[in-house]
Amino acid sequence: ISVQDGLAADFRVLTKTLYDLSKALGSNVVRGSPLKELVIENFDEEQIWQQLELQNNAVLDFFKKSIARDASDEDLCLFSDPEENSSSAEAGSDRELEEDIMEVETKEKDVYTKDKTKAKEKKSKPKENKLQKYSDEDSDVDFDIEELEQQTKIAKETTLKKIQKRSVVDDKFFKLAEMEAFLEDVEKEDVGKEEEEEDIDYFEDILSDDDDDEEEELENTDLKPVKSSRDLTYKDFFDPVDDHDGSVTSTVEDGQEEDEDNITGNEHEESMSEAEEVDEIPTENIGSKEASKKVTFTLPDDSEIEDSIIMQSGKSIDHSEIKSSFEKRQEKMSAKIRNLEEELLEEKPWQLKGEVSGQKRPENSLLEETLLFDHAVRMAPVITEETTLQLEDIIKQRILDEAWDDVVPKEKPKEEAFEYKKRITLDHEKSKLSLAEIYEQEYLKLNQQKTEEEENPEHKEIQEMMDSLFLKLDALCNFHFIPKPPVPEVKIVSNLPAVSMEEVAPVAFSDAALLAPEEIKEKNKAGDVKTDAEKTPTDKKRERRKKKLRKRMKLREKERRQKLLEKMKPEQGTKLSKKAAAAKLKKLAKEGKASLLKDEGKDKVLKSSQAFFSQLQDQVKMQIKDATQQKKKQQKERNISVQKLKL
Amino acid sequence: APRQGGGETRRVPVPANRYTPLKENWMKIFTPVVEHLQLQIRFNLKTRNVEIKTCQETKDIGALTKAADFVKAFVLGFQVEDALALIRLDDLFLESFEVTDVKPLKGDHLSRAIGRIAGKGGKTKFTIENVTRTRIVLADTKIHILGSFQNIKMARTAICNLILGNPPSKVYGNIRAVASRAAERF
Numbered sequence: 001i002s003v004q005d006g007l008a009a010d011f012r013v014l015t016k017t018l019y020d021l022s023k024a025l026g027s028n029v030v031r032g033s034p035l036k037e038l039v040i041e042n043f044d045e046e047q048i049w050q051q052l053e054l055q056n057n058a059v060l061d062f063f064k065k066s067i068a069r070d071a072s073d074e075d076l077c078l079f080s081d082p083e084e085n086s087s088s089a090e091a092g093s094d095r096e097l098e099e100d101i102m103e104v105e106t107k108e109k110d111v112y113t114k115d116k117t118k119a120k121e122k123k124s125k126p127k128e129n130k131l132q133k134y135s136d137e138d139s140d141v142d143f144d145i146e147e148l149e150q151q152t153k154i155a156k157e158t159t160l161k162k163i164q165k166r167s168v169v170d171d172k173f174f175k176l177a178e179m180e181a182f183l184e185d186v187e188k189e190d191v192g193k194e195e196e197e198e199d200i201d202y203f204e205d206i207l208s209d210d211d212d213d214e215e216e217e218l219e220n221t222d223l224k225p226v227k228s229s230r231d232l233t234y235k236d237f238f239d240p241v242d243d244h245d246g247s248v249t250s251t252v253e254d255g256q257e258e259d260e261d262n263i264t265g266n267e268h269e270e271s272m273s274e275a276e277e278v279d280e281i282p283t284e285n286i287g288s289k290e291a292s293k294k295v296t297f298t299l300p301d302d303s304e305i306e307d308s309i310i311m312q313s314g315k316s317i318d319h320s321e322i323k324s325s326f327e328k329r330q331e332k333m334s335a336k337i338r339n340l341e342e343e344l345l346e347e348k349p350w351q352l353k354g355e356v357s358g359q360k361r362p363e364n365s366l367l368e369e370t371l372l373f374d375h376a377v378r379m380a381p382v383i384t385e386e387t388t389l390q391l392e393d394i395i396k397q398r399i400l401d402e403a404w405d406d407v408v409p410k411e412k413p414k415e416e417a418f419e420y421k422k423r424i425t426l427d428h429e430k431s432k433l434s435l436a437e438i439y440e441q442e443y444l445k446l447n448q449q450k451t452e453e454e455e456n457p458e459h460k461e462i463q464e465m466m467d468s469l470f471l472k473l474d475a476l477c478n479f480h481f482i483p484k485p486p487v488p489e490v491k492i493v494s495n496l497p498a499v500s501m502e503e504v505a506p507v508a509f510s511d512a513a514l515l516a517p518e519e520i521k522e523k524n525k526a527g528d529v530k531t532d533a534e535k536t537p538t539d540k541k542r543e544r545r546k547k548k549l550r551k552r553m554k555l556r557e558k559e560r561r562q563k564l565l566e567k568m569k570p571e572q573g574t575k576l577s578k579k580a581a582a583a584k585l586k587k588l589a590k591e592g593k594a595s596l597l598k599d600e601g602k603d604k605v606l607k608s609s610q611a612f613f614s615q616l617q618d619q620v621k622m623q624i625k626d627a628t629q630q631k632k633k634q635q636k637e638r639n640i641s642v643q644k645l646k647l
Numbered sequence: 648a649p650r651q652g653g654g655e656t657r658r659v660p661v662p663a664n665r666y667t668p669l670k671e672n673w674m675k676i677f678t679p680v681v682e683h684l685q686l687q688i689r690f691n692l693k694t695r696n697v698e699i700k701t702c703q704e705t706k707d708i709g710a711l712t713k714a715a716d717f718v719k720a721f722v723l724g725f726q727v728e729d730a731l732a733l734i735r736l737d738d739l740f741l742e743s744f745e746v747t748d749v750k751p752l753k754g755d756h757l758s759r760a761i762g763r764i765a766g767k768g769g770k771t772k773f774t775i776e777n778v779t780r781t782r783i784v785l786a787d788t789k790i791h792i793l794g795s796f797q798n799i800k801m802a803r804t805a806i807c808n809l810i811l812g813n814p815p816s817k818v819y820g821n822i823r824a825v826a827s828r829a830a831e832r833f
Contacts, residue, residue: 426819427777428770434728435782435793436735442780525816 012040012048019055172238189322609645655708657715658696665722666695675727676718679734684710688718697722716741723791724784733793742799746788749810757788763809764790771815775805778819778826801825 019038038051167176323331350361351369381387398404431438471484530539562577588594597606606612661669669676669690680688685704690697699714713734720730720741733739746752752760765772765785772783779801781794790806792799805822809815 426774426823428774429777430769430773431777434726434732435739435780436728436732438780439732439736439739 015048015052016040019052190325606645612645654701655711656698656700657711658691658694658698659715659718659722661690661695661697661722665724669697669721672721672727676721679731680714680717683734684714686710686714688714720793724786725782725791725793729782729793736795738795739793740796740799741791741793742803743789743791744803746790746810749807752810760810760812761785761788763812763815764806766815771809771818774815774819775802775822778822779805797829801829 016038020036023036035051035054038048040048169176350356350365353360433441535543566577585594585596589596673690677688680686680699685702685706687700687702688697697718699711699718701708701711705711717730717733720733721727723741723743733741746757746760746764750760763771766774772785775781776783779794779798781792781798781802783793783802783806784791792802792806794802801822804825805818808818808821
């Protein structure tokens with residue numbers, strides 16, 4: 001960085017002229033330094049600065065006093081609230097202003113000594129001792145500023161006249177400086193007086209101030225009542241289009257300089273405020289800012305005044321008891337808890353009560369509820385004009401196509417026994433093909449069937465089409481009439497004797513007439529029926545075996561039935577059972593009414609009934625003989641047991 | 648997949664009565680095993696075993712089982728062409744049972760039963776084979792059936808009926824009915 005000599009010289013001349021001018025014009029009101037003009041020839045920058053400092057210090061003192069006086073002056077008050085501490089507040093606010101200005105200046109020095117020439121027009125004293133303090137904190141808070149910058153756009157430059165310097169962040173709606181000022185106030189409320197004092201300590205030394213700003217401070221003219229949030233209009237938010245442009249007085253350069261100063265200068269305040277910020281504060285700030293904004297935006301010209309007023313209004317909140325942030329939070333929490341408890345203790349609304357019948361809820365309350373329920377039955381289709389038209393279209397189309405939904409009578413496929421058996425022929429020879437080949441053939445057959453079915457219909461179609469085409473072509477190219485080829489007629493040949501066909505009277509004939517006897521009734525497995533003479537011994541034996549089998553089955557059936565009967569109805573069952581008979585016989589034998597015959601195997605008598613009865617006859621004859629001879633009945637009749645006789 | 652680890656082997660013992668048929672049909676046996684299944688096969692003269700082994704060219708590990716079954720079928724008495732079906736088709740099985748498993752028969756009854764199964768000139772056996780599409784080997788009291796699962800069942804039922812004493816005509820009727828029903832399904 002090097003001094004640009006040409007520019008430097010120009011600046012010095014400019015500074016001198018300004019200084020002289022100000023001295024000439026404003027010497028009555030403001031008593032500045034004893035120097036009547038700024039001497040620049042052969043003077044160092046340092047020396048020029050010192051001259052300016054002299055002037056500015058004096059002026060600053062004057063302005064301080066005047067501000068204090070004006071603040072205490074009740075005629076100038078803009079707010080209806082009584083401001084008891086307004087003077088102190090003002091003093092504080094003044095100090096703050098001066099602090100800001102100081103910061104700004106120091107920052108300026110920082111910035112511009114680097115970039116531009118040291119001879120600076122407006123800002124005066126460097127404060128190197130303060131620089132270090134601010135610079136440290138600046139770096140910490142840098143990002144905040146940048147965020148803010150990004151969020152807000154530089155819509156228009158705010159006027160120089162504001163006490164709070166314009167920042168890059170400011171736009172029509174938002175003034176960073178104002179916000180910070182307010183934050184400062186609220187912070188003081190919360191933090192406590194010690195910190196307030198600490199704050200104040202930092203900014204003890206008051207630096208030079210802008211002449212313009214101090215003058216504008218005095219212009220407390222117009223007052224506007226505070227608007228409620230419901231009465232907001234466009235005017236409140238946005239400056240009227242033309243007015244604002246006119247208010248910009250300073251040169252662009254200056255504005256830019258100031259913006260940058262503001263940014264850097266306000267960083268410190270922000271850091272202070274944000275560090276101890278409670279969540280509630282920003283909302284409050286915004287709210288109060290808005291309230292204050294009502295005042296600002298409607299009167300862009302008087303914006304410079306409002307800042308001081310903001311200070312005053314901000315200070316008024318201090319009157320209420322100062323509660324710590326924790327206390328406030330606790331209060332809110334307890335309020336919430338109280339609300340919830342009340343809610344819980346109250347009776348629940350009917351919607352939450354489970355099963356609610358009609359009596360328990362207000363009338364027609366369900367109509368207001370949206371209900372979900374399942375439909376058990378499918379809803380009937382809604383008949384609209386469209387549906388009827390669709391149906392009619394379908395019906396018309398069907399009629400044209402003649403696609404009736406007639407019922408097709410089902411036919412039971414009757415399988416004749418003969419044909420059924422014909423299907424599998426028995427081959428008694430050893431098969432010529434090996435097993436593998438058999439399976440192979442089967443597999444091929446299976447696959448071929450599929451392909452055959454696919455081809456055939458297409459072939460048929462093609463054949464038909466070709467036939468018809470050739471027919472037409474032939475008819476066209478030949479002059480002679482060629483009749484159509486005879487279509488094979490389907491002739492029904494019935495396997496009936498001519499007699500029955502020719503007969504007029506309807507004769508009911510059955511299948512029997514058409515089929516062979518074997519096809520009607522199966523042949524006897526045993527072959528032809530034989531007489532006893534024709535039967536071979538195997539046949540006879542076979543018959544006997546069959547007979548015995550039949551008997552066996554019958555007997556088994558009977559026994560089974562008996563058992564079942566016994567189980568189901570015990571009394572009935574026991575009447576005819578074997579066990580019962582045996583028991584009875586025993587009883588009789590005991591009693592002596594019946595006697596059992598023992599089978600010794602000698603007698604032929606017990607083997608057949610014929611033998612038995614013939615013997616009996618002989619016996620009787622003998623007896624009669626005896627009886628006639630002796631009339632003795634020596635022989636007792638033998639008891640015949642049922643068991644012994646094999647009947 | 649190539650063989651993993653050591654090569655696997657199977658051994659099929661050959662009874663003396665099958666030794667000569669094995670020698671005669673050796674070409675027909677080892678060709679499909681080596682060419683189609685990519686296995687190594689040899690007949691160990693000392694132990695009288697046919698040994699089959701996998702090698703590096705073997706692609707399918709199931710081939711070893713197939714080859715072993717093929718050789719076993721031949722050894723049991725089936726023809727080479729019939730046994731070959733085992734290699735070509737996956738779902739063929741081999742079932743063996745004894746006549747005395749069905750019904751305890753002794754002496755003449757046993758012989759008669761076997762005679763019933765065989766029929767005159769092998770007629771009955773061939774009929775069963777043709778109708779059920781199986782192959783049957785009747786070795787004294789042992790019966791071996793080769794075919795697919797359903798067919799084996801049909802043949803087995805028929806043979807059991809014969810053992811139990813049913814006349815062949817009856818058995819024909821039954822198997823015909825069953826076979827036609829089975830064929831209908833497909």
